[in-house]
Amino acid sequence: MGKSEFGRLLNLVASEKWVLLAGIACLVVSSAITMSVPFFLGKVIDLVFNKSGLNKGALDGLQQFSLLLFGIFVLGGLANFARVYLFGNAALRIVRLLRSRLYRSMLMQEVGWFDTKGTGELINRLSNDTYMVGNSLSQNVSDGLRSLAMIAVGSGMMIYTSPQLAMVSALVVPAMAGMAIVYGRYVRRITRTELDKYAEIMKYAEERFGNVKTVKTFCREQQEVIAFDEKLNEALKIGYKETRARSIFFGLTGFSGNFIIISVLYYGGTLVLENSLTIGALTSFMLYAGYVAVSMNGLSNFYSLLNKGIGASERIWEILDRKCSIPLDVGLLPTSKPVGDVGFHGVNFSFPTRPDSFVLKDFSLNLTPGQTTAIVGRSGAGKTTIALLLLRLYDPQGGSITMDGMDLRTINPQWLRNNVGAVSQEPVLFSGTIRENILYGVNPGEDQSEELLQRVVEEANIGQFTNNLPDGLDTLVGQRGMMLSGGQKQRVAIARALIKNPTILLLDEATSALDAVSEQLVQNALDRLIKGRTVLTIAHRLSTIRNADNIAVLDGGRIVEQGTYDILMRMEEGAFRELVATQAFGSHPS
Ligand SMILES: Nc1ncnc2c1ncn2[C@@H]1O[C@H](COP(=O)(O)OP(=O)(O)OP(=O)(O)O)[C@@H](O)[C@H]1O
Numbered sequence: 001m002g003k004s005e006f007g008r009l010l011n012l013v014a015s016e017k018w019v020l021l022a023g024i025a026c027l028v029v030s031s032a033i034t035m036s037v038p039f040f041l042g043k044v045i046d047l048v049f050n051k052s053g054l055n056k057g058a059l060d061g062l063q064q065f066s067l068l069l070f071g072i073f074v075l076g077g078l079a080n081f082a083r084v085y086l087f088g089n090a091a092l093r094i095v096r097l098l099r100s101r102l103y104r105s106m107l108m109q110e111v112g113w114f115d116t117k118g119t120g121e122l123i124n125r126l127s128n129d130t131y132m133v134g135n136s137l138s139q140n141v142s143d144g145l146r147s148l149a150m151i152a153v154g155s156g157m158m159i160y161t162s163p164q165l166a167m168v169s170a171l172v173v174p175a176m177a178g179m180a181i182v183y184g185r186y187v188r189r190i191t192r193t194e195l196d197k198y199a200e201i202m203k204y205a206e207e208r209f210g211n212v213k214t215v216k217t218f219c220r221e222q223q224e225v226i227a228f229d230e231k232l233n234e235a236l237k238i239g240y241k242e243t244r245a246r247s248i249f250f251g252l253t254g255f256s257g258n259f260i261i262i263s264v265l266y267y268g269g270t271l272v273l274e275n276s277l278t279i280g281a282l283t284s285f286m287l288y289a290g291y292v293a294v295s296m297n298g299l300s301n302f303y304s305l306l307n308k309g310i311g312a313s314e315r316i317w318e319i320l321d322r323k324c325s326i327p328l329d330v331g332l333l334p335t336s337k338p339v340g341d342v343g344f345h346g347v348n349f350s351f352p353t354r355p356d357s358f359v360l361k362d363f364s365l366n367l368t369p370g371q372t373t374a375i376v377g378r379s380g381a382g383k384t385t386i387a388l389l390l391l392r393l394y395d396p397q398g399g400s401i402t403m404d405g406m407d408l409r410t411i412n413p414q415w416l417r418n419n420v421g422a423v424s425q426e427p428v429l430f431s432g433t434i435r436e437n438i439l440y441g442v443n444p445g446e447d448q449s450e451e452l453l454q455r456v457v458e459e460a461n462i463g464q465f466t467n468n469l470p471d472g473l474d475t476l477v478g479q480r481g482m483m484l485s486g487g488q489k490q491r492v493a494i495a496r497a498l499i500k501n502p503t504i505l506l507l508d509e510a511t512s513a514l515d516a517v518s519e520q521l522v523q524n525a526l527d528r529l530i531k532g533r534t535v536l537t538i539a540h541r542l543s544t545i546r547n548a549d550n551i552a553v554l555d556g557g558r559i560v561e562q563g564t565y566d567i568l569m570r571m572e573e574g575a576f577r578e579l580v581a582t583q584a585f586g587s588h589p590s
Pocket residue numbers: 115351352353354359377378379380381382383384385386
């Protein structure tokens with residue numbers, strides 16, 4: 001175990017140090033009591049063997065020992081209860097703390113990091129890895145310490161009872177230590193590989209569950225099950241390796257323990273026959289040797305779990321240590337709202353997952369405050385990417401983006417996002433009520449009145465469908481808003497953007513057609529939303545494009561033409577004219 005890893009694990013349990021210390025105190029008491037049994041037993045045997053017949057002295061002695069043992073056992077039971085209780089609850093709290101820190105650390109990362117990880121993998125780390133680490137710590141440490149204490153006391157008592165016999169027993173110690181080191185290293189490595197594999201499997205399953213309609217539409221259930229089974233088999237093979245190593249280790253440690261007992265039986269029997277050891281002492285010794293052997297098994301178990309926990313913790317530290325490239329808590333925090341003067345200056349950008357494929361190349365564009373700029377271009381030209389950069393969900397590799405003359409990289413990202421509203425092509429809602437989804441748009445730290453909420457609901461044409469629902473705004477929308485229609489979801493998303501009252505608005509128009517009534521309701525809501533704001537719209541409808549103050553045509557990663565609809569349409573062989581002619585900007589030419 002690396003020193004820093006061990007130190008970090010200790011740090012993790014530091015918050016529970018008093019509880020754990022109390023647990024250790026109970027552990028000492030319960031172990032001491034367990035370990036006193038062979039001693040008393042030896043005394044009782046010698047007492048019985050040394051007296052002939054049933055006499056009062058022997059009976060009194062027996063009674064006293066029995067009463068004493070009863071009292072001691074009650075105390076031992078209580079101490080054991082407290083030990084398990086304290087360590088068990090401490091384990092739960094440690095896992096909770098680890099999960100909380102990990103979740104925080106994950107959510108704080110920039111979007112580019114999430115692109116490289118699947119949600120299934122992250123969920124797996126959050127549930128499985130943290131559980132393994134917690135499990136390997138407190139309860140396991142409690143059992144491990146107990147085993148260690150029993151071995152220490154047991155060995156001490158073995159030496160006290162018969163130094164010669166103890167020497168014979170000690171022969172197995174170096175062999176066991178060597179085995180433990182080799183095994184520990186192996187388990188750590190294999191646990192990591194196994195967890196990586198399971199994370200990959202969860203990622204796979206999560207994608208299928210998330211898109212179950214597609215799986216069913218193409219009748220791929222059987223094939224999906226087979227593909228999943230194959231992945232499970234790969235993980236199983238890794239698991240087998242771990243089990244094999246564990247079996248060998250446990251087999252050898254068990255054998256070593258029993259080897260002690262055989263040696264003691266043989267050599268101890270000889271000593272009794274030679275009258276250099278009493279039967280009571282041999283019995284005590286045998287029981288101590290038995291305890292030590294059993295505790296060695298317990299210690300192996302502890303060691304195995306601890307190493308699995310260390311393997312799992314490596315994957316957690318990786319995330320906890322990761323510095324987000326777009327931290328939320330740094331940068332300028334202007335006190336007033338922005339004017340909304342946005343500029344892209346020679347921006348070069350590629351996604352982290354495809355670093356060599358530049359989506360934007362020397363891209364420049366200005367958004368005039370209070371005006372609507374429509375971006376048009378072929379599918380995949382990079383229109384949505386521009387919106388992502390303006391929200392600073394990614395940073396460009398070259399050039400800069402400014403808001404009111406300030407480089408986005410120098411502004412606090414939270415302030416920026418509080419002032420930018422976005423309605424995407426396929427708006428995502430969260431499970432909860434319609435009201436909760438609208439209030440999701442309220443900037444953190446700000447309060448919104450019921451009056452404003454009602455106004456926003458009206459402006460976004462939401463009342464039109466909630467009035468017919470028994471629970472109105474308190475109707476549940478289902479996971480990802482699946483219980484609402486496309487048009488209803490869009491209107492909730494518009495309300496969510498409206499309640500934020502952003503200076504800048506990013507609109508990614510839906511390419512999928514809504515029916516005429518829905519379309520009109522969404523359009524009305526949008527018209528109210530854009531009033532008085534700086535708007536960047538990724539336009540697919542010809543009507544939106546016509547109404548825009550400025551149209552920018554994106555091609556080959558840069559703006560190739562700019563102007564009003566009339567100006568662009570007058571350009572012979574212009575890119576815009578070609579787009580309009582081929583209807584290549586989307587599915588809504590009208
Ligand atoms: N997260 C990502 N990782 C890697 N590449 C991406 C990612 N998102 C988008 N891309 C790629 O970047 C390019 C631009 O995508 P973008 O979504 O900006 O296009 P678009 O112009 O909005 O297209 P559409 O009109 O079809 O929505 C595409 O080639 C796409 O494949």
